[in-house]
Amino acid sequence: MTVTGALHGADTADLHRRVESLLEALDVAGRRLPPAVAGSARESVARVRERLELGVDQTIVALAGGTGSGKSSLFNAIAGLQFAEVGVKRPTTSRVTACVWGGDGGALLDWIGVGPDDRIERESALDADDQAALRGLVLLDLPDHDSVSPEHREVVDRVVPLADLLVWVVDPQKYADDALHTGYLRRLAGHEASMVVVLNQVDTLAPEVRGELADDLRRLLVEDGLHGVGVIRVSARTGEGIDTVRAELAGVAEQRSSAARRAGAEVDDAARTVGDKLGEAEPAPAKLAVTPVVDALTDAVGLPAVSDAVGAVVRGGASSVPALGAVPADAVGLVRSSWLDSATDGLPRAWGQDVAKRVAGVGELRDALTAALAKVTLAARPSRGAAALLVIAGALVVLALTLGGLAVGLLTGGEALSWPLVGGAVACLVAAALGLWAASGLRSAAGRRRAESVTADGRAAVEAVALARLVEPTQEVVAEHRRARELVAAARTPAPRA
Ligand SMILES: Nc1nc2c(ncn2[C@@H]2O[C@H](COP(=O)(O)OP(=O)(O)O)[C@@H](O)[C@H]2O)c(=O)[nH]1
Numbered sequence: 107m108t109v110t111g112a113l114h115g116a117d118t119a120d121l122h123r124r125v126e127s128l129l130e131a132l133d134v135a136g137r138r139l140p141p142a143v144a145g146s147a148r149e150s151v152a153r154v155r156e157r158l159e160l161g162v163d164q165t166i167v168a169l170a171g172g173t174g175s176g177k178s179s180l181f182n183a184i185a186g187l188q189f190a191e192v193g194v195k196r197p198t199t200s201r202v203t204a205c206v207w208g209g210d211g212g213a214l215l216d217w218i219g220v221g222p223d224d225r226i227e228r229e230s231a232l233d234a235d236d237q238a239a240l241r242g243l244v245l246l247d248l249p250d251h252d253s254v255s256p257e258h259r260e261v262v263d264r265v266v267p268l269a270d271l272l273v274w275v276v277d278p279q280k281y282a283d284d285a286l287h288t289g290y291l292r293r294l295a296g297h298e299a300s301m302v303v304v305l306n307q308v309d310t311l312a313p314e315v316r317g318e319l320a321d322d323l324r325r326l327l328v329e330d331g332l333h334g335v336g337v338i339r340v341s342a343r344t345g346e347g348i349d350t351v352r353a354e355l356a357g358v359a360e361q362r363s364s365a366a367r368r369a370g371a372e373v374d375d376a377a378r379t380v381g382d383k384l385g386e387a388e389p390a391p392a393k394l395a396v397t398p399v400v401d402a403l404t405d406a407v408g409l410p411a412v413s414d415a416v417g418a419v420v421r422g423g424a425s426s427v428p429a430l431g432a433v434p435a436d437a438v439g440l441v442r443s444s445w446l447d448s449a450t451d452g453l454p455r456a457w458g459q460d461v462a463k464r465v466a467g468v469g470e471l472r473d474a475l476t477a478a479l480a481k482v483t484l485a486a487r488p489s490r491g492a493a494a495l496l497v498i499a500g501a502l503v504v505l506a507l508t509l510g511g512l513a514v515g516l517l518t519g520g521e522a523l524s525w526p527l528v529g530g531a532v533a534c535l536v537a538a539a540l541g542l543w544a545a546s547g548l549r550s551a552a553g554r555r556r557a558e559s560v561t562a563d564g565r566a567a568v569e570a571v572a573l574a575r576l577v578e579p580t581q582e583v584v585a586e587h588r589r590a591r592e593l594v595a596a597a598r599t600p601a602p603r604a
Pocket residue numbers: 171172173174175176177178179180191192193194195196250306307308309310340341342343344
């Protein structure tokens with residue numbers, strides 16, 4: 107991805123991050139996005155990526171103007187170097203000279219078309235402090251705009267729109283030339299915000315006429331339709347006004363480059379278009395709750411009645427073990443469609459359709475429910491504890507009768523009434539009654555427990571099917587929607603500038 111020599115700083119890195127987020131959102135959303143939207147977002151991504159290869163952290167300032175206005179002299183004065191050739195008529199060449207502060211900007215300069223011998227890097231260890239304000243700046247000395255060669259004008263026309271700031275250099279002799287105004291400046295109307303005009307060679311003017319001339323130039327600019335464009339009085343020869351120009355350039359270097367802003371706007375546009383095709387939020391968790399599904403399905407198969415019947419067998423009130431009814435297809439269909447209604451609420455149509463495709467169909471659901479319910483144990487037999495108590499109570503009654511019989515036998519034999527025998531018989535009867543009472547309590551407790559366990563087993567079987575075949579596939583789609591939405595939001599959010 108990285109192009110050797112390109113100055114890839116924070117703005118470039120942040121735009122890469124945003125582009126990757128958008129691409130991931132496109133991947134996650136996949137076919138659920140309209141193909142035209144996804145396609146145009148991918149085209150934007152490709153364009154932005156291509157531009158990012160050059161890096162967008164550098165700000166470009168271009169010096170433009172007619173032959174002899176002093177562009178090259180100004181270039182040298184700003185750079186503090188004698189690099190651009192002064193007094194050379196550029197109509198003979200379409201070469202652009204560049205000075206780069208803080209990095210060589212290789213890829214960007216290649217792209218602009220600056221030859222290897224026409225670039226210089228500023229900001230050495232010695233003068234780093236001096237030049238730090240211009241870090242990230244690329245200063246270009248353009249071919250003369252008044253060149254007769256269309257090829258050279260082409261260079262100017264191509265580079266001017268790339269510039270974060272266009273410095274138009276005029277001199278006192280030619281600042282009012284009609285060719286300059288009608289041929290060029292008028293075409294720049296609308297770009298005032300990224301433009302400044304330098305009135306150079308003011309050293310050739312008497313101090314008292316400098317202001318007048320600058321006013322006249324301002325008036326002409328307004329006539330050109332260029333409102334509010336700054337005019338800076340400069341002498342590249344004496345250095346007058348150069349600090350003002352440098353301050354202007356430092357202000358530009360500090361800002362985000364227009365390439366970064368354009369790329370950011372393109373990413374934002376594309377991400378917004380994608381985001382418009384997503385829902386604002388996912389369905390609330392309550393809409394994805396499994397309990398209502400389990401309630402409806404267990405009712406449909408008659409689980410409550412079956413649980414009660416199993417309990418009755420344990421209580422001893424019934425003898426046959428009932429079976430769970432077949433799973434009715436219409437009930438399954440109803441449960442499934444109301445699940446889809448609730449779980450896809452607020453999702454865009456394509457996402458809702460995807461949920462419907464991913465969850466089990468009615469037949470599959472019904473088969474799975476039947477299979478799961480078949481494994482629920484419904485076997486039941488009367489409580490053993492209660493049966494044991496009944497046997498003991500029966501034995502106690504027999505014992506009481508025996509003791510009573512003995513007492514009666516003794517009486518009829520003429521003996522006195524045996525109180526210990528009578529007492530024993532009564533005690534056995536009381537114990538037998540207690541045993542019967544305990545047995546009935548035991549039976550109903552066991553019946554209740556068994557009924558509850560059948561209900562729990564039946565619900566668990568239905569819930570397992572509902573989770574695996576309805577809830578989980580739905581949650582996958584919902585999670586993908588959330589991820590896509592968050593990625594789009596990330597693509598639209600630039601990191602704060604340091
Ligand atoms: N007196 C004076 N001459 C200048 C000034 N700037 C440039 N020149 C001269 O104007 C001529 C053209 O300058 P140059 O920088 O080559 O202009 P360019 O064609 O726009 O690049 C050269 O002879 C320079 O020495 C200035 O501020 N004052």
